[in-house]
Amino acid sequence: MGELPVATTYAPEDHHHEMLATVIGDPQLAREYRIHSYGKTFNGFVAQLLPQEAQKLQGISLDCPSFNDMGYGPPPSTWKGKCMTGPNFTRCNNKVIGAKFFNLENGPVTNLSPADEDGHGTHTASTAAGVAVRGASLNGIGIGTAGGGVPRARIAVYKVCWSSMGCSDMDLLAAFDEAIADGVSVISVSLGGTPRTFFTDPTAIGSFHAIKRGIPTSCSAGNSGPSTMTVENVAPWILTVAASSTDRRFATLLSLADGTKALGMSINTFTPGRIMYPLISGELASNVSSDGYGNASACDSGSLSKEKVMGKIVYCLGTGNKDYVIKELNGAGTIVAVEDQPDYSTTTIIPGVHVDAFSAGKTIEHYINSTRNAQAVIQKTTSTRGPAPYIASFSSRGPQSITLNILKPDLSAPGVDILAGYSNLASLTGDPIDNRRNVFNILSGTSMACPHAAAAVAYVKSFHPDWSPAAIKSALMTTATPMRIKDETAELGSGSGQINPVRALNPGLVYNISMNSYIAFLCKEGYNSSGIGILIGTKDFNCSGVDSPQGTDGINYPSMHVQIVPSNASISATFYRTVTNVGFGSSTYRAKVIAPEGLSVEVVPDTLMFGGLYQELSFKVELRGPPMPEETRILSASLEWNDFKHSVRSPIVVYKPIM
Incomplete structure (x- = not known):
């Protein structure tokens, strides 16, 4: 039961008939099965359906509150898009004004429809532009107001990925083609793959045609970190986005019967049904008839005895989620001790938590082995404060392999433990044995960071509609907040730093292309x-x-990067840059350089005097230095132009590949 659409042409009975006809497959039977339509003060209907037919109606009417169109008028006159329908999706509204799907290969798809069957599209779309929803949470976890970066923006969705066949190049290109023609203002692409040359990469091709028409494209950097040379979507006209943390983290409390408590990480939606559960280790729950198959201590599949696990919380060593294994054996929960504690939380299919193997893990293991009646309880996850921002461990790193001397990712945006809208057609974990459904979910990935950046692009564009995609990208990059660097590879994963959309409205200078x-x-x-x-x-x-x-990279990029090849060569690079004054009519900027020992950075000239708005002035940056020490792979510096009111910062990164 929802609000009636604002459009005066809306006919409730006809729309309800269309919805039923899609589910039942017979228009005549749909009229017979519909008992009554409500359409005077609210929108809904009652019908006689089989259970499986009723299930198909979930999500079907944009039930996620992030897409409520209350207060929205009809789509703008410039909008040329359409709303394609199909199973589980029979209409758009004045918030989600367009929906299309693509399956040009005619692959084996069960439901040809724009419907989001795995929750990914709903989550990313609501992150970018979902309306503000008070009291949003995942079963009470992370409760608060959830809203997209530009909550008043309209949304159009283009489905190119299918669970049975992945994402095809031809479908992705078709989506770009349609989106550009439909009249979108910003494109957000939360997908990627192995980097390819630009003329064989559909995202590079599609986004190039988009910027020709003034449409910026934001893309995810990939989730293959912390390994280097893993960054995706590297074309210079794309805004490539890494994932960083926010100051909210989700933690799960573990209590032992002897009074010991430990705080771990997970998204555990379950409230304990009793005070304590029996606790056993994977080693003690070993299946003696398994003939050595698998590692019982790590709770590998097939290594544990169902009789010993049933009804108990199981302590496991190693990495990964063991909750699926324990659930199959009717266990009550899992504790996984990991050597490298993850910096993001995952949703468990039964009560579960990850703890540090060297501190909490040793304590738990000693407790289990020192008592005959070990017991524990895993509490429901709660929100805590955490350090931020820093680059997530999973976020892909540079350097890139296509254009060696352009730094990618460009910047970072929140992508760790993000609460946003979710599809009722998908379970919380995506596993078919998981029967939990919610209109919100907590996910992590550069897929979550990408729409944050896309929203920031839209925000800046709304104030500066005449700025080019390159100027908007420059404004976001040069005003970004430098990152907390936890390890050396993070220098190759953070780009210019964490986005600051408000500062980007007035960057002072922009690097236009x-x-x-x-x-x-x-x-x-x-x-x-x-x-x-x-x-x-x-x-x-x-x-x-x-x-x-001219120059090492040959483009007016807001960052500067060089790979030293061969690795024993001296450092020698020159970058030519031009900046446009978008701050004050008359202003003087002076260069400030921060560089490490072993790297000389010279800016010529080191003072830029602007006499008016939109004036362009050029300079060059010369990097010089001896061969980098054998143990050094990265030298990080920065150039900042400052007029005492604006700080225009560019990262400078020198990288020595391992030969």
């Missing part, structure tokens, strides 16, 4: 003239007629 500059860059990178000509729609294009860009 024109289409001609992108084309010259592609020529410099060795892409052939015919391929570039096809991309830009010029038949007789020839790179020989393009002025070759």
Whole structure:
């Protein structure tokens, strides 16, 4: 039962008939099964359905409160998109104004529909632009007001991924093509893959056509950290987003019967049904008939005795989620002792918690082995404060492998333990044996960071509609907050730092990049003239007629990066940059450089005097230094232009590959 749409042309009975016809598959039977439509003061209907037919109606009417369109008028006149329907999705509204799906290969898809069957799309869309919802939580965890970065923005969804076949290049390109034609303002792409050359990468191609029309694209950096050279979506016209923490973390309390308490990490939605449960270790619960199959201490599948596990909390060593194994054996819960405590929480399918193996783990193990009646209880997860921001361990790192001297990711945004909308068609863990459903869920990943950045792009664009995608990207990068660096590889994973959308509204200076500059860059990178000509729609294009860009990277990027090849070579790089004054009419900026020992950074000139708005001035940055020591892989510096009212910061990263 929801609000009636604002549109005066809305006919409740017709819409309800369409919904039922989609589920039942027979328009005539749909009319017979519908008992009554409510449509005078609220929207709903009652019908005679089989249980499986009623199940198909869940989510079907955009039930997630993040997409409530109360107070919204009809879509803007510039909107050209459509609302495709199908199983579990029969309409849009004035908040979600467009929905399309793509399956150009005619793959084996059960339900051809824009419906979100795994929760990922709902979560990312609501993160970007969901309306503010008071009292939002995951079964009481993380309760508060949940809202997207730009809660008043409209949403259009384009489904290109299917659980049975993944995401195809042709579908992704089709989605870009449709979104651009439909009139979207910002594109958010929470997916990726192994980096490819730009002319074979559908995201690079699609986003290039988007920026030609002034539409910025935000993409996730990937979840393959902390390994280096794992960053995805690396085209220079894309805003590549890493995942960072917020100051809220989710912790789970474990209590032992001897009074010992330990705080671990997980998303445990279960409230204990009794005070204490029997506690056993995987080692003691070993299945003697398993013939050595699997590691019982690590609670590997097949290594434990169902009789010994049933009704007990099981203590396991190692990594990963063991709750699935214990659930199959009718266990009451899991405690997993890990050597490297994760910096994000995962939802367990039964009561569960991850604890530090060297502190809490040793205490728990000693307790189990020193008493005949070990007992414990795992409490429901609660919110606590935590350090922030820092780059998540899973967030992919640079350097990239396609354009070696462009630093990627560009910046970071919140992507750890994010509470946002979720689909009723998916269980909380995505596992079919999990029967829990909720309109909100807590997820982590660069998929969650990407829509945060897309929202920031939309926010800046709403104040500066005449700025190019490159100018908006520059504003976000140069005003970002430098990150808390936990390890060396985080230097290659944080880019310019954590986004600060409010500061980005008034960056002072921007590094703009024109289409001609992108084309010259592609020529410099060795892409052939015919391929570039096809991309830009010029038949007789020839790179020989393009002025070759100067400098190590050949593009006016807000960050500066060089890979030292061969690794024993001296440091030598020159970057040519041009900044546009978007601050005050008359202003003077002075360069401030912070550099480590072994790296010389010279800025020429080191003072920029602007006489008016939108004036452009150029400078160069020269990096010099001896060969880097054998044990050193990264040298990190920064350049800041300052007029005492604006701070325009660019990271400078020198990387020595391992040979």
